[in-house]
């Protein structure tokens with residue numbers, strides 16, 4: 001039962017606080033230890049030393065998520081595992097896991113669908129059997145996690161380390177004032193949530209240990225096996241699996257929708273967490289009842305919700321339009337593309353090139369510099385003359401002249417790659433009316449989008465739209 005305060009869930013809710021949105025630092029908060037005083041410095045405000053380290057540890061949680069499983073492992077050594085108990089443990093693992101993923105997470109924390117009372121009672125019960133705190137407490141933290149992802153106010157920020165996001169945040173005490181505020185008025189109005197919070201410890205012991213033991217005991221006489229395998233060890237596995245949503249899902253995989261924060265998509269996380277592994281999608285579209293949007297991706301939580309809706313137990317399944325989802329995907333692809341193109345050499349931007357007089361240009365060539373003017377732009381091809389695929393003499397015949405027509409088909413219609421390569425050699429713009437035309441053309445480099453710029457503000461030059469490319473070949477006797 002992870003909690004910031006050891007007494008989470010032990011206290012009955014005082015009705016006067018039920019509709020309070022989120023009394024984070026109030027001593028009267030039903031989720032808080034009565035000894036908690038918001039004015040006193042919290043233990044987390046003092047550095048960990050050899051003398052006080054044990055005060056930083058949340059010992060109840062250490063017992064619940066580390067101690068009990070260890071005891072289970074030890075007892076399992078002497079307890080033979082019967083196949084009926086093994087099957088029941090797996091089934092109950094799925095039920096209690098779904099209590100967290102379909103119940104705590106997608107129903108209560110995100111309201112991604114509506115459920116009638118029978119389904120809510122079932123999810124509150126089996127979710128309690130996963131021993132991860134009450135719905136009210138869990139959802140409040142989870143909403144803070146979404147709202148303040150990766151920041152100080154995120155209760156399980158992966159920026160503090162993978163282990164911290166998995167277990168550390170429960171094993172070490174947390175300052176309640178640090179966790180971001182969220183509105184849970186809706187949860188306080190749900191009688192199932194309030195009931196489960198009020199009777200949390202009873203729910204945990206009954207659904208976590210007693211119920212799985214009774215099923216195995218009355219079903220096939222395996223009381224001890226039911227207790228050890230379907231109870232304790234199943235709790236351990238379901239806890240570790242669902243903790244992976246906070247750790248693994250923020251650490252392993254791709255970011256197809258947004259890479260500014262840590263959530264990631266990965267099939268391994270999905271397999272471990274009953275389909276909660278498409279976490280980059282989930283953080284982008286948290287109120288969508290799905291995590292996996294493709295039919296072939298593993299999301300048993302989504303399948304269960306869908307099935308319940310067909311059975312009339314759930315309704316109002318929320319789904320983002322695929323148009324919106326695709327937009328997010330395209331924007332992220334564009335971002336990646338921009339990053340890739342910004343690493344390439346596209347030549348000096350046209351508006352940063354010096355303006356050269358025609359006579360200067362001709363004079364520099366006569367002084368031995370290998371300059372060639374194409375479409376009013378001067379390129380220094382000195383080092384390229386020997387490599388020119390069309391031969392030295394052809395390129396040399398263009399030096400000191402207007403080679404626009406030669407380059408664009410008068411002599412040879414150069415390829416897109418040739419225009420790209422030429423742009424990396426540009427050194428100036430010819431004065432004489434041309435430069436204005438060139439700048440205008442530079443802005444038109446993409447015909448459809450007037451000012452297509454990437455994230456860094458550089459013009460995007462599409463194939464066939466280089467400034468040196470003159471669409472209608474000019475027949476120029478002087479250049480040939």
Ligand SMILES: [Zn+2]
Nearest residue numbers: 245246263279
């Ligand atoms: Zn997350």
Ligand SMILES: [Zn+2]
Nearest residue numbers: 142146282286
């Ligand atoms: Zn979520």
